[in-house]
Amino acid sequence: xxxxxxxxxxxxxxxxxxxxxxxxxxxxxxxxxxxxxxxxxxxxxxxxxxxxxxxxxxxxxxxxxxxxxxxxxxxxxxxxxxxxxxxxxxxxxxxxxxxxxxxxxxxxxxxxxxxxxxxxxxxxxxxxxxxxxxxxxxxxxxxxxxxxxxxxxxxxxxxxxxxxxxxxxxxxxxxxxxxxxxxxxxxxxxxxxxxxxxxxxxxxxxxxxxxxxxxxxxxxxxxxxxxxxxxxxxxxxxxxxxxxxxxxxxxxxxxxxxxxxxxxxxxxxxxxxxxxxxxxxxxxxxxxxxxxxxxxxxxxxxxxxxxxxxxxxxxxxxxxxxxxxxxxxxxxxxxxxxxxxxxxxxxxxxxxxxxxxxxxxxx
Ligand SMILES: Nc1nc2c(ncn2[C@@H]2O[C@H](COP(=O)(O)OP(=O)(O)O)[C@@H](O)[C@H]2O)c(=O)[nH]1
Ligand SMILES: [Mg+2]
Numbered sequence: 001x002x003x004x005x006x007x008x009x010x011x012x013x014x015x016x017x018x019x020x021x022x023x024x025x026x027x028x029x030x031x032x033x034x035x036x037x038x039x040x041x042x043x044x045x046x047x048x049x050x051x052x053x054x055x056x057x058x059x060x061x062x063x064x065x066x067x068x069x070x071x072x073x074x075x076x077x078x079x080x081x082x083x084x085x086x087x088x089x090x091x092x093x094x095x096x097x098x099x100x101x102x103x104x105x106x107x108x109x110x111x112x113x114x115x116x117x118x119x120x121x122x123x124x125x126x127x128x129x130x131x132x133x134x135x136x137x138x139x140x141x142x143x144x145x146x147x148x149x150x151x152x153x154x155x156x157x158x159x160x161x162x163x164x165x166x167x168x169x170x171x172x173x174x175x176x177x178x179x180x181x182x183x184x185x186x187x188x189x190x191x192x193x194x195x196x197x198x199x200x201x202x203x204x205x206x207x208x209x210x211x212x213x214x215x216x217x218x219x220x221x222x223x224x225x226x227x228x229x230x231x232x233x234x235x236x237x238x239x240x241x242x243x244x245x246x247x248x249x250x251x252x253x254x255x256x257x258x259x260x261x262x263x264x265x266x267x268x269x270x271x272x273x274x275x276x277x278x279x280x281x282x283x284x285x286x287x288x289x290x291x292x293x294x295x296x297x298x299x300x301x302x303x304x305x306x307x308x309x310x311x312x313x314x315x316x317x318x319x320x321x322x323x324x325x326x327x328x329x330x331x332x333x334x335x336x337x338x339x340x341x342x343x344x345x346x347x348x349x350x351x352x353x354x355x356x357x358x359x360x361x362x363x
Contacts, residue, residue, distance in 0.1 A: 001294050001307060004069040005273045006097035006200075008076050008090075010124050012112055013105040014207040014238035019072035021241040022266050040072045046274060046281070047267045048292050050324055054283055054356060055290035057332040066281055066292040068273055071097060078127050081134035091135050095195050099276050100202045101269065102128060106218035106235075107209035121206065122221045130175055132197045137172040139194055140165055164190070177202075180229060201276045205269060206235045213237075234272045236265030280353035283324065284308070285333075301349040305359045315362035319345045324354035333358065 007015050023042025045065035055063050075090045094100065104121040105114065147162040164187055171181045177198030178191070191199065206222045213219070213235055226233045244252055244264050256264060274294075281292045282304055293307045301321075306313030322333060326341040333356075336342040351357070 001279075001296075002069065003067075003099075003273075003277060003279065003294060004071060004097045005099045005101050006071045006073045006094050007101050007103060007205075008073050008094065008128060009103035010105070010128065011074070011077060012114060013103050013124070014107075015074070015103045016072055017238040017242050018103060018205065018207070018236065018266075018269075019070060021238065021245040022070050022269070024242075024245040040074070042070050042072075043067045044070055044270060046270055046292065046294070047263075048281060050283065050354060051290050051292055053328055054285040054324070054332075057328065058285035058290055059287055060285060060290035061287065062289045064289050064291040066294045068270060070101075076128055076131060078131070081131045081138065091197065094132070094197050094200070097200065099273060100197075100200045101205050101273060102202055103205045103207055103238075104222055106206045106216060106222060107212055107237075108218075109209070119218060121218050122225055125204070125222070125225060126175075129177055129198070133172050133175055133177055136178060136194075136196045136198050137169060139196060140169050140172065143194060144169060161190070172198075202229075203232045203234060203272050203276050206233055207238045208235050210237050210240055232272050232276065234265070234268050236269060241265050280351070282351050282353070282355045282357050284358070285327075285356055295351055297353075299351050300347060301345055301351060301357075301359075302347050304351045304357065305361065308359070311363055312359050312361050316347060317360040317362060319349060320358040320360065321345050321349070322356045323352070324356060327356045 007019055009015050019040075019042065022044050045067055048065055051063045051065060054060070071093060073090050073093045080090060102125065104124050105119055106121050108119050144162065144165045147158065147165050150158040151162040168178065168181065168191065171178070178196050179199055179202065183191070188199075204222055204226050206219050208216055208219055219233075219235055223233050240259075241264060244255055245266070247255060252264065256262065278297045279294050280297050280299075281294060284291050284293065293304070295304050295307055301319040302313045302316040305316050305319070320333075321343045322330075322336040322341055326336050326339075327333070330336045330339050330341055333342060
């Protein structure tokens with residue numbers, strides 16, 4: 001499934017530095033025929049050490065990770081919703097994403113100019129959020145004009161829609177994003193057609209200096225704000241990530257160990273985005289390839305099969321499922337089968353993270 005995360009933030013906070021680091025990992029283009037050439041769009045593999053383990057057992061020739069697309073969205077400044085900076089161009093870019101990664105500057109340095117002359121990540125967040133809210137308010141305003149006319153005829157559904165838009169506009173008037181509004185499931189679903197920017201799940205990336213992971217008042221302030229929103233914060237040092245991204249695996253591990261870290265900040269960003277969107281991974285393994293696939297948490301076996309090919313979903317017969325742990329402990333499918341750990345699952349089976357799956361289907 002194609003997942004697109006938009007990187008937003010004020011100018012000079014480190015968006016492009018982070019984007020370049022994220023996308024510097026080489027991806028074999030032949031596996032991704034739709035790999036875009038747009039310099040602002042990058043396809044990033046989701047790191048998953050389980051792939052190597054199952055590939056070793058299955059004797060797979062190649063390893064294919066699942067991926068997330070990141071988009072570096074520039075041009076978001078104060079007044080953007082009224083055409084400042086790149087104006088409304090960024091709105092269209094954000095609208096196409098599934099989630100927003102909001103980069104904020106938590107590093108102090110005289111070398112890099114801050115657009116407002118000082119480092120204040122909470123204010124920066126408020127500036128960006130307000131622009132998005134204003135853009136959404138304009139969208140709802142247009143919808144409200146239509147809804148009011150339609151509601152005059154007295155149709156119950158039209159009246160309910162108008163009342164909902166009224167409430168949403170009131171919420172936006174307070175400067176708050178839609179994702180923080182209390183709505184019923186039905187209301188949230190019906191608002192989808194408006195493609196509101198502030199409805200997107202959001203996480204914050206706090207760009208800190210090399211020694212800014214602890215005792216950093218800017219970072220603490222971002223965390224406090226995010227806690228109120230129920231959002232996740234991923235602290236990274238973009239300039240170091242850019243350096244790490246240039247290293248090969250062995251040097252990378254050494255570099256991280258020297259810094260007392262076990263994984264690159266980029267991996268944490270990718271994983272946070274994955275969780276934000278309620279995604280999980282299932283695996284397939286054979287002599288040709290070991291591969292990871294993305295599905296939503298709660299996906300059924302036929303839906304997972306459909307990720308591989310629509311024919312697999314249409315002709316689904318059953319799934320032969322081994323949990324990752326059993327697969328490794330029992331040395332693969334054959335061992336799992338003999339130990340009675342290979343399960344035959346039908347069309348109602350809810351796929352679990354790490355399932356190693358073999359689909360049976362009719363064509
Ligand atoms: N000191 C320091 N500088 C950084 C860091 N991240 C980015 N920069 C610098 O800040 C400037 C703006 O970064 P850029 O990624 O282009 O910001 P963007 O406008 O948000 O895309 C560049 O000169 C970067 O080298 C960081 O973590 N520490
Ligand atoms: Mg940039």
